[in-house]
Amino acid sequence: MKTKNALILFLTAFIWGTAFVAQSVGMDYMGPFGFNGIRSVIGGIALLPCIFLLDKLGLSSKGTGSRKDLITGGIACGVLLFAASSLQQIGIQYTSAGKAGFITAFYIVLVPVFGIFLKKKIGWKVWVAVVMALAGLYFLCITESFSIGKGDVYIFFCALLFTLHILTIDYFAPKVDGVKMSCIQFFMAGILSVPPMLIFENNSFSGIMASWIPLLYAGVLSCGVAYTLQIIGQKNMNSAVASLILSLESCISVLAGWAILGEQLSSRELFGCVLMFGAIILAQIPDKAQEKEQKSFCENLQS
Template sequence: MPLKNSLLLLLTATIWGISFVAQSEGGDAVGAFTFNATRNLIGSLVLVPVILLLGRLNPSGKAVSSSSASEGNIFSRNRTLILGGVSCGICLCLASNFQQVGISYTSVGKAGFITACYIVIVPILGLFMKKKCSPFIWMAIVLALIGLYLLCITDGFSIGKGDILVLICAFLFSLHILVIDYFSPHVDGVKMSCIQFLVCGILTAIPALIFEHPQLSAFKGAWGSILYAGVMSCGVAYTLQIIGQKNMNPTVASLILSLESCISVLAGWILLGQKLSVKEIIGCIIMFCAIVLAQLPQKNPKEA
């Protein structure tokens, strides 16, 4: 199960890494809030037929004995699902919009590094939720930060307006990961993901309508980017994140998801012909070493 979950999260990071270009181009074309609102609403719509299909293929998947299938239990389960979806949607809305606005005031490399700092924030916040980390994982976090710095920071480091916005985004993505960790073992991941996108899309549509006044003509050159971000990055990747994080250490999950930065650089090299410097190659190698190191404690559990 841990290996399967790790592979799902790696696939999630891959989709996010490749979709960075779509996110950048789409946001420039229609505006940050309009882009995020549209992609999340599309992500929610994409999951509706998936939920219906899964329900038809496994109609008795949630069935339990009549003695335990009381209305109270069903109500409690649905309440947990809705609460989880709304909570995840609020966190995702705040995090993604802070990131999208922050990117316009800072460099892409710095934004990528600061966002990925959630790999440090998650275990620190997790301590308050009694989520302890082994020494191997803390070592992996340090290695990952070194790798991310080598990978993303090319022109020195200073703090500006955009950097502060993206740092807030990193804290919010940390909360998003921990909220998923709390709710995912108790609910259907696909349904919670669908609710998450619906909530995020509706909340983001409010500032989009107030500040950006979206018009249909602006979408003409951006539909490709929006559809990829909506279907793949939202509908597929965030759902895989919820499923992959189930019963998994949230710190290890955050480390795997932080590979998004590595994959975005590799995607630029493979798909766009952007060459990697020696510094960036070393950063990628260190990042992958950190992920491998973070997996080691799971194979040799200390707690019985």
């Protein structure tokens, strides 16, 4: 494992984890659609110089697809990103940043399960991870009186949509430049946020100015910088190790919520976090068949 790459990926996870705090603070002054819309547009703008930089450094992926594939993939991902991030932003109004981070991370476990519909094989580790994750969600979201918070429900459906979002990226990524597709998806998500923002919200200029720090953090750092760091960090890096480092995002969201917002989790919720994190790690450990497949794929690339 390359130390430099590992540090870059950890910085990515740190930015994504602390972005939950920025999203939570931003909700004090703006509605969810307004915050997400402006954040997404900022993210798209932030990626423009990143695309130029990656092209200059030779780190961009040309892909095998056409321009049509790039636009189609960007629009499809943008629609799903808009829906998922909207539910997340609405849900974070009613739950803590730490819990939101862990429930959102449930998509890491769901992705291989949903892969069944794409005729992908999954091993026993994933099924064990699913059971652990469901148990973790139970302790994290459902109280001793068997009630569940409204915000947790929104975040759970957000995780389901992020699962579809990841699978869509998985389909288009080999065909197109991932960073350019991401740039398109951010602008698409921003455009889709405008109608509900105008209909359901009354965002003032003063509210936007009061949220400028969370907006810039969530837009520039979380969308633009972190995504670019992920591309650079994962280059020539073992994918399983990279995924494990990036999954620290969920733990960082809890620590950031505690350190910055003073959020507290009960022992029951902390136990749920432990189970969830264990499931996330287990779901990302490749079995022997996957290792052989990855080895064969790498050998074919080199030949």
